[in-house]
Amino acid sequence: MSITLSMLAEAAAQVAAQPKAGSPIALTMFFGFVGLTLLITFWAAKKNTGASAYFAAGRSITGWQNGLAVAGDYMSAASFLGISGAICLNGYDGFMYSVGFLVAYITVLLVVAEPLRNAGKYTMADLLAYRLKPRPVRAMASLSTLTVSTFYMIAQMVGAGVIIEKLIGASFHVAVIGVGVLMLVYVVFGGMLATTWVQIIKAILLMIGAFMLSFLVLKHHGYSIVNFFDSISAATYAGTEAAKNLLEPGLQYGKAVKGPWGPTDFLSLSLALVLGTAGLPHILVRFYTVPDAKTARSSVVWAMAIIGIFYILTTFFGFGAATILQKAQILSDGKPNPNMVAPVLAQFLGGELFFAFISAVAFATILAVVAGLTMSASASFAHDFYSNVIHHGKENRPGQEVKVARITAFVVGAVSISIAIYLGPSVNAAFLVGLAFAVAASANLPVIVLSVFWKRFNTTGATAGLSVGLASAIILILLSKNGPAFLGHPFPLENPGIVSIPLGFLAAYLGTILTKRDPEAEAKFAELTVRAHTGLGAEKAVAH
Amino acid sequence: MSDQKSPVNWDALEAKPEFRSLVSRKTRFIVSATIFFMAYYLALPVLVGWFPELMKTQVLGKVNIAYIFALSQFLMAWIIAFMYVRKASAWDKEAAAVIKDHH
Incomplete structure (x- = not known):
């Protein structure tokens, strides 16, 4: 994941010819958005009675609403700001992220969404623990969830x-604490219902922003698609650079740029993108918020429509930026700064008001994603670890699980804020995002697939798959060029997926066949199959 | 589960021929769709990575094979989703028939 947030270090520095931060319009839009989301939280807090309301929004979200919320949960600042910057600077290779982020949803649609909704309750581990020994499986799944979500x-x-x-002129510490506190307010008081609506509003704002930016780019090219593609095939950054064909692949991962391992790294990244999404806990828990598996299915379809359109539009504001903006406008300290490409483009094409709007969209994007992450991390700790691993699945007092989840949200929030501030603006954030996708694909996906499709699968196989997938992804990233210097960077790829995903599957397979059969797990396979395919006995929606 | 009124005989339900047939048809669709989409999707990084000159061939004005193939991935994803949803609504009815005594 060398694009996305990798240039954040540079972003902290001053950017040439950039809009000045903290304009009154930008501040008004920021506070408008914050005020609206706080009202929603207040409304949601009054409806939050009981665990299913808190963790799963009462399972009362409709298909299109959940589709928007999945899109809002998924399209992070890395997608919007990072991809438009990556395409502007690296052309076609940046667009590959756009492709992978959508195609990944086929796996979600075909393999995970419906069985999860039918057999689970609040977390990813519910499906895994269904017919296996709950304590070891939940403990490992919870560890993997917390790792993915925290990174x-x-x-x-x-x-x-x-x-x-950059956008409103608050200092780094103030901004991180501000985001952290807002996210905690949504999650602790508003639970999944408030989180859902923050994500829905964000998705709508993001789509409006994407359409407006694309329209203005096309207008700049005289409303002609032909003109547009002619310009990007000889992009000159507004005449400041020699013409370069950005539609040609290889500017980021080609052998000439990246060396002999470039194409393999590209393939490895593609694998992690396409298989990681179906293992991202904060995406998976969204399917518990709908009344049944049929609605879960339709919400994936809605999400695929929205996410697909958004990523196709990155063609316009990603490639388009390279024909409109000067290199000087997207540089900071002499290095390209991908994250500011979209806001700078907005300012150039639409003035101060549009810049303020796109900045507010970026802010909303970040809040919606971190709220979703906190929600899934705290649900996993409370439901998997506290209730099921420590208390053997018996809730001592009603409401205990929700209380623990709220406390966990605080802890997760405080820890993330502290680590973010400790690491400071210069941390390679792409390293962390890459790790999250690699762990999700290598640890979570193999065991989800095998527990649904393979009767013989047993507890040892599940814990082996989870731990080997988790460990191999982390170790290989630490050994890559993004790892610490003292390890010597012996692993030639930045993306470990091509090695760690097969290892995750292999460990799950070997762990199963090398240990004795588990008659209990195999006996429950019939029950899981009936539940997964028919929805019989699935958790019902609560009436409000 | 606590919301079950009477205990369900899962094994008997699972053993029903119509359920077995439903699951095997569903699985066959999911497996073949997955093999197809993974092959189609991974062909993109493979072709772009190892055959860049071929992929740079311009076919529609300045638009090259690489971009068209990337754009076709979106269409491919939507088509598979559409096919799955159409089949799944028929499967929903069959599944409902299997468990009709339990509702």
Whole structure:
């Protein structure tokens, strides 16, 4: 994941010819958005009675609403700001992220969304623990969930700090703490219902922003698609650079740029993108918020429509930026700064008001994603670890699980804020996002697939798959060029997926066949199959 | 589960021929769709990475094979989703028939 937030370090520095931060319009829009989301939280807090309301919004979200919320949960600041910057600077290779982020949803649609909704309750581990020994499986799944969510969240927080610093002029610390506190208010008081609506509003704002930016880019090219493609095939950054064909692949991962391992790294990244999404806990828990599996299915379809359109539009504001903006406008300290490409483009094409709007969209994007991450991390700790691992699945007092989740949200929030501030604006956030996708694909996906499709699968196989997938992804990233210097960077790829995903599957397979059969797990396979395919006995929606 | 009124005989339901047939048809669709989409999707990084000159061939004005193939991935994803949803609504009815005594 060398694009996305990788240049955040530079973002902290001054950017040439950039809009001045903290304009009154930008501040008004920021506070308008914050005020609206706080009202929603207040409304949601009154409806939050009981665990299913808190963790799963009462399972009462409709298909299109959940589709928007999945899109809002998924399209992070890395997608919007990072991809438009990556395409502007690296052309076609940046667009590959756009492709992978959509195609990934086929796996979600075909393999995970419906069985999860039918057999689970609040977390990813519910499906895994269904017929296996719950304690070891839940403990490992919870560890993997917390790892993925925390790494992802720190990346978002650092990104948030840097971007908000640039956009409204708050300092890095103030911005990180501000985002952290707001996210905690949504999650602790408003639960999944408030989180859902923050994500829905954000998705709508983001789509409006994307359409407006694309329209203005097309207008700049005389409303002609032919003119547009002619310009990007000889992009000159507004005449400041020699013409370069950005539609040609290889500017980022080609052998000439990246060396002999470039194409393999590209393939490895593509694998992690396409298989990681179906293992991202904060995406998976969204399917518990709908009344049944049929609605879960339709919400994936809605999400695929929205996410697909958005990523196709990155063609316009990603490639388009390279024909409109000067290199000087997207540089900071002499290095390209991908995260500011979209806001600078907005300012150039639409003036101060549009810049303020796109800045507010970026802010909303960050908040919606971190709220979703905190929600899934705290649900996993409370439901998997506290209730099921420590208390053997018996809730001592009603409401205990929700209480623990709220406390966990505080802890997760405080830890992420502290780590983000400790690491500071110069941390390589792409490293953390890459880790999150690699762990999700290598640890979570193999065991989800095998527990649904393979009767013989047993507890040892599940814990082996989870731990080997988790460990191999982390170790390989530490050994890559993004790892610490003292390890010597022996692993030639930045993206470990091509090695760690097969290892995750292999460990799950070997762990199963090398240990004795588990008659209990195999006996429950019939029950899981019937539940997964028919929805019989699935958790019902609560009436409001 | 606590919301079950009477205990369900899961094994008997699972053993029903119509359920077995439903699951095997569903699985066959999911497996073949997955093999197809993974092959189609991974062809993109493979072709772009190892055959860049071929992919740079311009076919529609300045638009090259690489971009068209990337754009076709979106269409491919939507088409598979559409096919799955159409089949799944028929499967929903069959699944409902299997468990009709339990509702």
